[in-house]
Amino acid sequence: MSKFVIECPHxxxxxxxxxxxxARKKIDCACGxxxxxxxxxxxxxECPHxxxxxxxDQSKGESAKCPVCREPINTMAEQNQMVDFSCAQCGVRLRTxxxxxxxxCPVCDCVNDVAEQVKKEQIKKDGLASIIKYEGDNxxxxxxxxxxxxxxxxxxxxxxxxxxxxxxDGQALDLFGxxxxxxxxxxxxxxxxxxxxxxxxxxxxxxxxxxxxxxTQMGAKWGTDSKVRLFDPASGLHVxxxxxxxxxxxxxxxxxxxxxxxxxxxSLTQEQLLxxxxxxxxxxxxxxxxVKSYLAQAIKESNINVLEIDAELLRLSEAxxxxxxxxxxxxxxxxxxxxxxxxxxxxxxxxxxxxKEQYAEQYLLVRQEKIRQAEATAAAERKAVEAQTEARMKIxxxxxxAEALRIQRQAEADAYRMKAEAEAAEMRMKGYTYxxxxxxxxxxxxxxxxxxxxxxxxxxxxxxxxxxxxAMGGVINMTRDAMNPLVQDTAAAGVAAVTPDTWDCSCGAxxxxxxxxxxxxxxxxxxxADTWTCPECGQTGxxxxxxxxxxxxxxxxxxxxxxxxxxxxxxxxxxxFCSxxxxxxxEPVPAAWDCTCGExxxxxxxxxxxxxxxx
Numbered sequence: 255m256s257k258f259v260i261e262c263p264h265x266x267x268x269x270x271x272x273x274x275x276x277a278r279k280k281i282d283c284a285c286g287x288x289x290x291x292x293x294x295x296x297x298x299x300e301c302p303h304x305x306x307x308x309x310x311d312q313s314k315g316e317s318a319k320c321p322v323c324r325e326p327i328n329t330m331a332e333q334n335q336m337v338d339f340s341c342a343q344c345g346v347r348l349r350t351x352x353x354x355x356x357x358x359c360p361v362c363d364c365v366n367d368v369a370e371q372v373k374k375e376q377i378k379k380d381g382l383a384s385i386i387k388y389e390g391d392n393x394x395x396x397x398x399x400x401x402x403x404x405x406x407x408x409x410x411x412x413x414x415x416x417x418x419x420x421x422x423d424g425q426a427l428d429l430f431g432x433x434x435x436x437x438x439x440x441x442x443x444x445x446x447x448x449x450x451x452x453x454x455x456x457x458x459x460x461x462x463x464x465x466x467x468x469x470t471q472m473g474a475k476w477g478t479d480s481k482v483r484l485f486d487p488a489s490g491l492h493v494x495x496x497x498x499x500x501x502x503x504x505x506x507x508x509x510x511x512x513x514x515x516x517x518x519x520x521s522l523t524q525e526q527l528l529x530x531x532x533x534x535x536x537x538x539x540x541x542x543x544x545v546k547s548y549l550a551q552a553i554k555e556s557n558i559n560v561l562e563i564d565a566e567l568l569r570l571s572e573a574x575x576x577x578x579x580x581x582x583x584x585x586x587x588x589x590x591x592x593x594x595x596x597x598x599x600x601x602x603x604x605x606x607x608x609x610k611e612q613y614a615e616q617y618l619l620v621r622q623e624k625i626r627q628a629e630a631t632a633a634a635e636r637k638a639v640e641a642q643t644e645a646r647m648k649i650x651x652x653x654x655x656a657e658a659l660r661i662q663r664q665a666e667a668d669a670y671r672m673k674a675e676a677e678a679a680e681m682r683m684k685g686y687t688y689x690x691x692x693x694x695x696x697x698x699x700x701x702x703x704x705x706x707x708x709x710x711x712x713x714x715x716x717x718x719x720x721x722x723x724x725a726m727g728g729v730i731n732m733t734r735d736a737m738n739p740l741v742q743d744t745a746a747a748g749v750a751a752v753t754p755d756t757w758d759c760s761c762g763a764x765x766x767x768x769x770x771x772x773x774x775x776x777x778x779x780x781x782x783a784d785t786w787t788c789p790e791c792g793q794t795g796x797x798x799x800x801x802x803x804x805x806x807x808x809x810x811x812x813x814x815x816x817x818x819x820x821x822x823x824x825x826x827x828x829x830x831f832c833s834x835x836x837x838x839x840x841e842p843v844p845a846a847w848d849c850t851c852g853e854x855x856x857x858x859x860x861x862x863x864x865x866x867x868x869x
Contacts, residue, residue, distance in 0.1 A: 510586030
């Protein structure tokens with residue numbers, strides 16, 4: 255049977271064991287813990303020869319060797335190398351094997367890191383620290399430097415997202431941000447003011463140095479440990495809610511955190527501050543209490559419907575974050591983010607089911623009311639559209655009637671014009687003049703109405719013909735216009751052009767060129783200066799076309815101009831026919847004119863393109 259040593263997993267001391275079939279499988283340690291060789295025999299240790307971490311079986315005794323340097327790793331001689339150090343919490347002197355990883359103080363039950371405590375003892379023994387810095391993990395919020403006596407002129411190194419605070423006698427003094435500093439009098443104004451620092455480079459001063467991690471600690475979970483009772487005013491029922499989520503935390507005032515929370519402890523980790531699923535931290539209980547206190551109040555103040563609370567989680571989170579940050583500010587902390595990720599509703603609670611039924615009924619009533627309002631609005635819009643459509647149809651019908659009337663009048667005017675042109679052409683072929691045709695028409699009307707040659711009855715008969723003459727005015731006027739075109743003075747014909755003037759009727763028609771109004775048939779009034787004398791009865795000062803005494807038509811004015819016959823060359827002719835050969839007087843050549851449609855050089859009275867009459 256061979257001997258071996260095994261480390262107690264409880265206190266870190268070593269006990270002696272034996273191998274063999276009849277050897278004991280359980281060994282009693284001096285601390286009272288019973289070591290089970292089968293379960294506690296595997297251990298990991300740093301090789302004292304090459305420095306590698308080795309996992310080995312302690313029951314193999316001295317045959318256990320480092321796989322790198324092949325040196326024994328579990329010999330009794332190595333385990334007998336003991337080290338002395340002070341407990342980090344109570345300061346009592348402890349003694350354990352040099353290869354032990356940790357040692358539990360029997361006085362205060364503090365678990366001491368043997369290597370760390372031995373290193374501190376070595377630093378105190380060898381001399382003071384010349385460089386002050388911390389290069390730990392991000393989980394540590396506050397870390398206290400193990401050395402409290404420093405050389406004047408030592409280097410302080412503060413990394414990004416860190417702050418260093420000099421602490422002495424319960425006072426947080428000088429604070430340093432990220433950078434490298436030489437500890438001189440001008441760099442420690444508060445410490446110099448409270449305590450007189452040495453002025454020589456070999457002097458020392460005493461102070462505690464804390465490194466504070468100012469980085470945001472993310473992913474901290476929270477949740478209410480019990481339901482929050484909430485009264486719903488809409489339904490008049492009480493319901494119980496639970497909530498959970500995540501938040502982040504950051505240090506904003508290092509001095510407040512040190513004075514109010516850290517005190518004299520060596521460090522503060524995220525686990526100590528916020529706790530875990532199985533442990534309670536300093537602030538987890540406070541956060542849960544704040545949430546339970548303000549959850550119902552925030553829901554009520556924000557007027558959030560419990561059944562629609564999932565849609566209002568962001569607004570609820572902001573309201574709770576503001577209230578919790580008010581309490582955290584006293585400790586120099588803040589929550590940049592606070593999220594309510596879930597609200598648990600009591601689906602099995604009869605009151606909650608009743609509330610859901612009431613909200614469902616209310617929702618149906620509101621929906622029906624909205625549908626009714628939508629239908630009423632649609633009906634009103636439909637009636638408005640129908641009225642607009644009817645009005646538009648009436649406008650379109652009126653426009654169509656007006657257009658049809660305009661086309662009808664245009665067609666009638668075209669018919670009158672064509673008839674007048676035909677009659678004018680016929681009269682030109684027969685050699686009639688406008689005055690002769692007018693006399694013939696008047697005579698025919700007089701014969702129809704029984705007018706005698708006497709002057710006494712002629713006036714009444716002519717007055718009786720007023721309607722017939724008025725009706726004939728349009729046709730006779732167009733006939734006259736067709737027979738007497740405008741004449742321009744040309745070298746070939748030697749005839750001067752005569753442009754008829756226009757007049758306005760009392761019915762409103764303007765720009766009339768004929769002797770009768772085309773709208774009402776009224777006769778054109780004769781100017782007072784244009785009078786004539788009847789050749790039959792001698793009546794003078796007449797302005798009408800017929801003599802009121804005897805009915806004799808007014809004689810046509812004689813053309814003062816003479817003309818030359820183009821057939822025989824006879825000159826000085828004044829009649830309508832040549833005195834030598836009997837040839838008819840040529841028609842005067844009208845001046846050319848331009849129509850508004852764009853046609854130019856027109857010599858007739860009507861535009862050949864659009865049919866518009868010459869103005």
